[in-house]
Structures are given as structure tokens and as C-alpha cells.
Amino acid sequence: MKRKGALIVSIVAIVLSVIFAESWVLSLESKLRGRILRIQVVIIIQCGVAVISIFLWKNLSPVFQTKGHDASPHRLFWKFILILYTMFAHGSYLSNVFLVRTEPSVLAIVSYLCLGAHVQMFTFLVIAKAVGFIIKLCKKRPLKNNSTAIMAMFYGFLMTSYGYYRICQPPMVKNVTIPIKKLPPSLNGFTITLLSDIHIGPTVGKKQLEVAVDITNSLQSDVVVIDGDLVDGVVSKLKDAVQPLRDIKSKHGIFYVTGNHEYYTMDVENWMETLKELGVHVLHNANARVPADKADDNSLCFVGTDDIEADRIRYDGHGMKLDTAIKGCSTEQITILLAHQPNAAKIALQSNNKIDLILCGHTHGGQMFPIIIGAYFINPFYAGLYRHGDSFIYVTMGTYYWGFPMRIGTQHEITKITLVSV
Template structure:
């Protein structure tokens, strides 16, 4: 049933958009036919993602996948434009007692704008993430930890869209920051190990004196969970499952705590357990929590945690839509939030899920966190 819906629902929205914008225009019937064909093709992108991206995507050139993403993004914007046009048209008819003028001009204008904006949004989604620098003042921070740096990568979503070549550059730029530690906060890959292993291999080249730590995200649970959990350690990443590791930084102790993802409940795997993860950490130790999702951050703040690093939201990806993402994630969507004595930082995503391949006004990021003594 789910496979049927993923084909049918997009067709419904595509046809609505076509009828709303193009059906009554004076465009030549050939042009309208080509538009309808492209609209029907692009609306099947979600189904393409589910069925084609799990192992057979190598049959499609990367440029072809990028162009398909652009078509899909254009259609998404046109659907929104159709809703907006119909709403404005309804108000216009109520006030002026007549229909909106020039349907052909309206349709062509909206199509042109959508194509340009989608091209920019797709470029923003696929381009290299900017570096975001964050200073975190911590009370009673030992002198040895003053200036300790953590590079955070989150929501890499290695896929046929965000492939090996992009991740190679991400790793190079991360290493150039010379961080003391690297934190990878979930949603590293989309797809089966045999299909995507080559795309995540660049992570093995991440270098930091105190190691590379990783946690699972919700996307790890969807495909080949056990295989990926066995693969990540071979990429020189220490994976934390409701556990911690204490670093000795020139005599000062720093606890890196990692918890599982709430999606584990759906698959009968280990649910996030902050109490278990924090158990055994000596009192007074500075603790940093890695948690992919942010929904339970207020509960985590009840524990002696100085900093929580998270992702999952992608910052909302589109300005305006980020307010909806904020509501869904209990008030957290991007940047920093002070919750009692704990600072929460939500990374906007180093990559993004290929099923929604557009960013507008909310860029991706590589975060460089620097711990500072609080005056």
C-alpha cells in the first residue's frame, strides 16, 4: 500500500498544479503536452529515491540525478505557487467579482521563477558547506580544555546525490580546521552497505588527536542497520550507543557521551537512555552529549551536561519552512539554545536527505566548536 501511495499522491499534486497553472493558458498544445510529461516524470522522484537509490543508481550518471532533483524541486515550488495563486485568485474574485487576468503570463512567469529558484536551491543543497565557528563558554572549565576544538559533521546523508566526491572535499576541509576531536552526529548514509560503502569511505581520512566519535541517526535504522554499525568502526570512528568515553586532555577529563536515536523503538532496538550513557562519569567531569535528535533536550539538560551537539532538523532547509520544523522539534531547529546550564547546538546539516534536495536561505554547515572558560 505504501508503494502505491508514494506513486499516487505525487501524481495528485502534480495534476492539480498542471490544471491550476497551465491547462487554461494559450500555450501551444505541444508545449502543454511537454510540460505535462515533465511534471508527471518529476513527481515520481520520491518513488525513484525509494526503489532506485538502494543499489542500481550507478546506471544513472550523476548529472542525470542532479537534473532530476532540479526538476523535482521546480515542481515542489510550482505546487506551492499554484496554491498561492488559487488563494489570491479566490480573494480577487471575492473583491473584484472577476477572475485573475492573463493566465498565460501568470503561468509562464511562475514557471520561470520556479526554475531559477529551484536551480539556486539545488546548487545551495549540493555545494560545499560553509564553516560555522562557535565559542562555548563553560563554567569551571579546566585550563587544559580552554581552547579545545570539536569539528561537528551532521546529516551527511551519503547517497547517489551527495556522493563520494563531495564527501572527500568535506573531509579535506574538516581536517584543514585541525580540530582536537571530530563528532559525527548521525544520518551518515542512505542506502545499503554494498551500494553506498564507497561513498562513505572518505570518512576514514578524518584526523583528530582525540579521535572521531559518531552516533546513529534515524536514517541508520531504515536500511542495513547492523551492517552499518559494524562498518563505521572500520572507518576509524568510535560509535557510542548509550555510552561514553572519557578523554584525558593534558590531565583534564572530558566525557564524550553518545545516545541512540528514538527511531530505535520502531525497530525494537535500544532506545535512548541518558541515565545509562552518563553512568560512571566522575562528578565534576565536563560532559559533552552527542544526540542526533533534539526532542528530549530539556530532559537531558537535567543531567550535568555542558554542551549537547545535535542535528536532524537540517535547519528547516527553506526559510519560512524552518518555523514548521521548529514546532515539530519542540522549539529547536538550528543554532544555539541555552537550557539551564546546558547549551544545545543544532547543526543545520553537512548534507541533506536526497528526498528533499533543496535549500533556500538556510545553508548547510561544518561546525567548529571551541570550548572556552566562562568568566
């Protein structure tokens, strides 16, 4: 009982320490705050990966155990490979700091694939242990530990290879038709190409962006939207990588709003200026009339808000300010809100503002099993098209991916949205 009490006190103390430390960090100057927040993220991720590594080592290393003179070279070799693989998995997130460049680094890709395999083997073993426990309750004979470990490694390799193969394919084009009440006849059939979560950084580069731009241009949409999480690095390292954006062709322009990852770079202002130079219209809590030369009753109002992460980390001059962003939109106009996170869509729907369509990204659909389970439950809108009263919400699974160059159970997409009158 005393040990349990001490454990509870320790957990409460840790939680309170984290809360107070977070408050202190958020009160610091922005650049220092950014550095400390990145360090915190690295520590949290490393702790999580460490738990997985300890669990995997305990369950997988017996396969490579050697005793006395029976130690065989091939077992020692595979044990060395297991150690090396674990080191790569732990080093994956560091590539976001040291391996950000115009094209993806092979080392970054290998590291993140190892981390992906980590997650897949961990998932398999947890499920296997749960099944084994049930079998034991039924008084059946469970599989030997070595057999389970070998199956886990085979499963991890198979699923990692499959996930990597999936992301090596170009994004699929997803066509979505959305019926809009009181849509002006002149705008019936208006098209929007939605890009989101490109995540140019350690595992996504310029060539992949060029592919996305080529697909976008082939769709010949009236408007192109980039709905946040374009980059995972600073302008000085990725300016060349985003140059293909200047080649996007759109009848009424290209609109961009920030995602949470832009704020993690702590270089948002420079990114906004860089995108403007590339011909992208940045909606920084602002709106734009489309077509620009039409009256209210024959135009759309595209509204863009900063990502809600800017509010959480108190990024100077930024934050989701919907009332500011929508100011100037007429009640006669169809209003389309660009907000990176589904949680921002929920906030917008709870406001008194008239919004006909909200376009979001962020979730990636979870990107791969089993993360898709968490993504489904923590987001008010997970993926696809939703209706809320007279408003519609569309959440894309993302144009590419973050970190893990893997897709399992999800699909990276470029979405062509067609508005139709009802």
C-alpha cells in the same frame, strides 16, 4: 449533512486502520518490518506528490491546451514535457531504492530536482490563489489564470536553479563559541568539528564526502563528531562511498551516533562495524573520556545515544537509553551529549542527568522554503545555539542535504565549536 457524516466516518475509519496497521507492522520480524515500513513511506510520499501533481496539472495545463485544428506542435511538445517532468517527480523517491551507489546518479538528481520544482510551483500557486482571493474581496481585477501559471513555472525554474546552485558550493564553516561553566583551564579553547546529515545516497556521494573531510582536516579540531544521518543505503552499496572517513585527522578521535535514516536502512549493525573499521568510535548508548589519559577533573565525557526513531520502530537492541549511555561519567566532568534529533535533546533536558552541552542535527533548518516553516514549528530547537538553564544546545543545519539537491533560505555547514571557560 449525510455526506458530511459519511466523510467524517470514513476519515475516522482510515485513521484507525492506519493506527492498527502500524501496531501490526511494528510487531513483525525486523527485516520484514523494515521492508513494509519503506513501502508505507513510498505510498505516503506518492499520495502527497499526487495531490500536488493534480493541483499543478489543473492550474498549469490550460497554458498548453489545444483546440481543434489550432493544435500547434510546440504546445503539444511542452505538454509532453509537463507530463515527463511530472513522472520524474513521482519517481524521485524510488531512486532511494534503485539508484544508491558510490556517486550520485544523474537520473536521481534530475528526479529530485523535478520534485523540488513541484514543491516550489505548488507553493507559488497556493500563495497566488490566496492573494487573488483577497484581491477579489477588494473588488479588484485579478491576474488571468494563464499569467499566473506562467509566473508559477518561471518561479519554480528560478528557485530550483538557485537551490541547486547553492548545494553545489562547499559547506560553509560556521564558528561557534560556547561558554561552559567550570570548564577546566587545561580544556579552555577545546575545539569540536561537528558533521551531521551528510546523507550519502542517491544524490550525495563519495566526492562530496571528500570535500567535507578536507574542510574538516583544515580546521584541525581536537575532536570530530558525526551526529547521525550519515547514509541512506546499505553497506553493500555504499561501503566505497564512506571510505574518505578514514582520512579524517583528529587529536582525540572521531565519534559517531546514529540518526533516524540509519535505522531506515535496516543495516545499522553492519554500518557500525564498517565505521569502526574506518577508525570511527561508535557511541552506541555509551560514553568516552576525552582526553582519555586525563583524570575526571581535567577531561570531558562525550556521551552518545541511539536515535529515538529506533524506539518508535522497535529496532532490536537499539533505542535512546540515556541513563545507560551516561553511566560512568563523573559529576566533575563536563558532559557533552551527541543526540541526532532535537526531540532527543528535549528528553535529555527533562531527565535528572547533568548535561552541559547537547549537539544535534536532523532539522536541516528545513532545507528549503516552505518546508522551513514546518521544521521551525515541529522541533523544540530549530537551528543554531540555545540555552536551557546551565545547559547549551547546538543544532546544525547539516553538512549536506537529504533527497532534494536544493537549499533555499538555509545553508549547509560544517561547524567548529570552541569551548571557553566562564
